[in-house]
Amino acid sequence: MKKRWLIPVFASFMIFTSPIVDAEAATTQELVATAKQYIGVSYVWGGTTTQGFDCSGFTQKVFADLGYQINRTSAAQYAQGTPVSKANLKVGDLVFFNTSGNGVSHVGIYIGNNQFINSSSSKGVSIASLDNSYWKSRYVGAKRIVDFSKAAPEVKPAAVDFSFYASREKVALRLAEGLGLDTSNTNSPFVDIKPTDSVAGAATALHQLKIFEGNEQGKFNPNSPITRAQMAKVLVVAFNLQPTGKAVQFHDVPQNHWAYDYITILAQHGITIGKGNGLYGPNDYVTLTQLETFLSRATNR
Structure with missing residues (x-):
């Protein structure tokens, strides 16, 4: 925290x-x-x-x-x-x-x-x-x-099935594991993560690498889902992916979209192929299956 x-x-x-x-x-x-x-x-x-x-x-x-x-x-x-x-x-x-x-x-x-x-x-x-x-x-x-x-109790997102979708906590734990990060430091910089929380070490390590930086209130929101656009940024930064120049365009990701560069780079490296029909689904939540696919492709590219 x-x-x-x-x-x-x-x-x-x-x-x-x-x-x-x-x-x-x-x-x-x-x-x-x-x-x-x-x-x-x-x-x-x-x-x-x-x-x-x-x-x-x-x-x-x-x-x-x-x-x-x-x-x-x-x-x-x-x-x-x-x-x-x-x-x-x-x-x-x-x-x-x-x-x-x-x-x-x-x-x-x-x-x-x-x-x-x-x-x-x-x-x-x-x-x-x-x-x-x-x-x-x-x-x-x-x-x-x-x-x-x-203080008001944390309000968790409603109607999100985390047996199907990936929470930000899950992403952090799996990403830290996949990158082989040292998670012994549990003095998290995020105001909503205590040192005793299971994700504290992973969140701290990922923050130090500027992979997860939290929102404007300094929160990590571990119990929130993560969108495919957010996931693209996380993966590009985590694996230091660089543009390859390969032409990639998704119909639902215009060039003025905040995650356009991240999504394009992710596709250039073959880590994502989109949802089909030229769509990426930037606002869709990442599923647990997609998370594992992304990580497998990123670590084995």
Whole structure:
């Protein structure tokens, strides 16, 4: 997922608070699901991985999974965002506690119903209640860094049968495989792909090669279909195909069509022969069978 740096410029050792980020935020459901997947991970002082989290290492990891970079320590996270009263807490707000007697020393993520999820030294990643006497007496305050409540759930395209048509996720996975790309980097630049998504590594690798660049909102839209015109561009860029000069013309692809050059080059290399009757079908969705045919021809040309 596209990284969003929520840490403003540092001057000497002064930390300035950052504004709330709500554009392209993950939904509250995504936030809760992402946090809960780590329940049971042990507490490790200084820990920032699934081998063990301390409190702020856990909150930082959850936010990073959703594409947001926040400060490392609980005190530094308390310097971010906008203060929120206990009565106005929203899912995703960070809640802070004084467990050491020396100011802010613990942090968790509010998940609704007066509950928060945190990595505590006694239970590891677990859910606790703000009404619990221990936490209630040590509560310091809350900060809103990302307003997850303003995000709308992803709307998937209707009436597209992905057992027949190829999704953009499927294309990315198959293309990365066919090109033999290193997909170990899952820090996707796309705002709608989390590092934990199965397509994250492929999408990141393809973006680095400028094969997939996303839309104007920085989205990859993994659950959308891909048109034959879009597929032509992807294949030409992926396999670095160059024009051969061979005359090719499809009746439904005029020279002023945005994908004219890509479709022409694809046909010049014999990767597509069109749909018959001189038609290419630039706005038709790519089927799974067509995807495999395209890739086979491109890799064996």
